[in-house]
Amino acid sequence: MWYLQYPLEDGDDHVTVATTRPETMLGDTAVAINPNDPRAESLRGRYVTLPIVGRRIPIVEDEYVVMPGTEGDAKAEFATGFLKVTPAHDPNDWDIGQRHDLEAINIMAPDGSISDRHGWDDVSDDAKPFVGLSREDARAAIVAWFTKSGLLENIRDYSHSVGHSYRSHVPIEPYLSDQWYVRVTDDRLRGEALRSMASEQHDGEMPARLDGSNSNGDSTLHFSPPRYARTFQQWHENLRDWCISRQLWWGHRIPVWSLTCPIEGDLPDEPLSVPPDGCGLPMCGIDDDTMCTRISVDRGEDVVRIMVCIAGGHGDVEERLVEAGFQQDPDVLDTWFSSALWPMSTMGWPNPSAFPDTEGLLDAFNPTDVLCTAREIITLWVSRMVMFNRYFMDGQMPFRDVYIHPMVQDGHGQKMSKSLGNGVDPRDIIHSHGTDALRLVMAQIATATQDVRLPVDLVDPHSGETFSPEFITTTAGHRVSAPVQQSPSKAGGEMVTVYGLLAGEEPSDERPLAKNTSSRFDVGRNFATKTWNAARFALGRVECPEPVADVTALSVTDRWMLSRVATAAAGLEEAIGQYRFNAAAELIYDIVWRDFCDWYLEAIKPTVGDDPKQQRVLLSVLDALLRMLHPICPFVTEAIWPHVQSLGERGMPGLSLPSADMIAVAAWPKHDASLLDQDAEQKTARLQSLVTEIRRARSDNDVPNKAGITLLAPPSLHGLASQEAEVLSGLCRVAEVKPMPAARPAGTLAFAMDGEEVLLDLAGAIDPVVERARLEAKAGTLEGTIKGMNGRLSNASYVQKAPAHLVEETRTQLQQAEADLAATRAAIEALA
């Protein structure tokens, strides 16, 4: 921070301004002071002489100026109370200049060097040596000049942030220039955008259309998750006019041609619809009714600048303009301007006859159903597409739903970016894990709230081995993988990373580029393999399926599986309808792996070979699951599909599964509520907990896998257990189911289930120490549960205020827990 003295025009005194960019003083056109500053009164109406330049500049009063010593303002500590005002080179100074009608003097060229050719015309002899210097050299020279002249009062260290170009990384220099703007604050743009919002997502009153009408696109735009509607609304409510011109090499060129020519005579006040006489322009023949031209005239003192905007498809007019000396504007449109036209311009608009391939597309796909994008795009693209589409398409929306997906970050929580090389090429994941695995896991991690961290590993091109790379920290503080990595297994083997490519490393045969991978996708790969194997197994078991006429006559296990399929299908429909893709992925994962593979396939192994109806159920369930899975795992399901088709008809009452050549075009399974089977679900839940208990008993007591055991079931369980004896045999090697005898036989193991004691004859394999410990632990847990429930039930407020069914449920659970505890204690005693 440099403190520069500016002498007052009259008298010997001076004011001191503080600045971090001394070189901009050449363009100062005022010094500002806060009107509340006690010094303001005596300085009112006075002028200073700008050093070097000799320009006479006023002292103006503006509340923007920070007064020295202001509490709680870090800037105040460095402030002198006087602010040099450089409207052409600082946005805040520009605003001050507007308020006080100050001149804006541009003292720089577009390359940032000091220049007298871009608006600076009072260059003094003292100032001439500075012209042509770079801004950095000029800063040093200005400071030297002030030092030599005794006008440099002080230098202090001051830390502040300066905007840098994301591309060239140099500090950005505010600079006065002519740009094109779109007046998006117009009600036909901003107002239409706000009115497009679904009313339940719009906060407060929507702006009414000026003519009081409604339009076909009103209140149709819906965001998922809904909180992003706020982003959209707030952006439009605080919208400023949009600068659409860019000084880049590529993009859509701005379709404006201009010519400056001398005026002959006075110009009329009204806007010109044709070129003024005297310019000699070949403008006739342009049909103003087609709105293909707009002519604007900029009046100077003795010249006029004519700008003509030409619609597309009028190359002949453009040629004639150029012949007449017109030049096309050198700027291109902001990329988001071009993108805003995407829903229309990709489908032939505005001139479909020029693009026969696009015939019918606009009607078919505009509006479309859903736009899927990331949050920062809401303002950049979503907003502009809505405004443009409504403006040009008679109020019509480009789409109805906007789904905002989470962002994938790298393993260090950094946004993936091209310049950091920390992104993952999906093809690398396809290479290491497969397309379906990539897709399933992407769906799984697409949650509504969190961004997702994806720790990235490398695949060693020398050995194919996966390993964690070494990381380095860039000067900007980012964690990136080191440009060159050592092979974990091949001595001396090296490889280049994606970041290495950016850092200038050249891959070679000896030192190849390493592919990325991530263990996050293992679950997807495993799932695809599991699905493939399960389908292979199931198909092999279907030999002679018979139609099922009566679903209620099927086995408990079959009815349960069909009930699960119907439940899962309904759940999937809901989840996908709400754009909750992670919920959909979890649902399909669980029904395929947990219900179908772990339980159903295992449970039917003993019976399916001899049961043609069960084969029909198995085939139908497989078919339905593949259809449900297909959106998330398209390839593995398509590969299995022909084999399912070849086994004949599927489906049964309540489950419709029409044939199709490809699963991609197969109908979603049509299921009805008749498949939902509470009885089968309850019975299976009981069997499942029985199986779990038996498996644990076997595991705890080291019963060999092949050894069959005998289940001694209490009356309430015996019917189900003996009916499902084959299921129990297949799942936990129960060789025999017997009723519970009156007296407990010696050497049996007991556990409590649903308030009753169940016995297992493990053929003497009981380990009493292990068994006692397990039972004691179980009793402890039960005691805790009982204590908690007793506490709840003895709380009068709970009994009175909680819903009756919950209180009832607590009572039932308490009874059962007490019965379980009694049974467990009995088992402990029997062990002794």
Next chain:
RNA sequence: GGGCGAUUAGCUCAGUUGGCUAGAGCGCUUCGUUUACACCGAAGAAGUCACAGGUUCGAGUCCUGUAUCGCCCA
């Protein structure tokens, strides 16, 4: 500066109007090649739900504050 989100098992994350003993995958421990699958199966251990208050019969869930992290916009 304004806004949004996060903090739950060793790791990565679910947990939709407040209500069963807080879940999954990976990892970890033990066991297992029974003709779908070892990219598998079975069993198990593991969490004071960031912290402090509040509302409620009841809070991971609602409210207030604090801390830390991240993103978007200016």
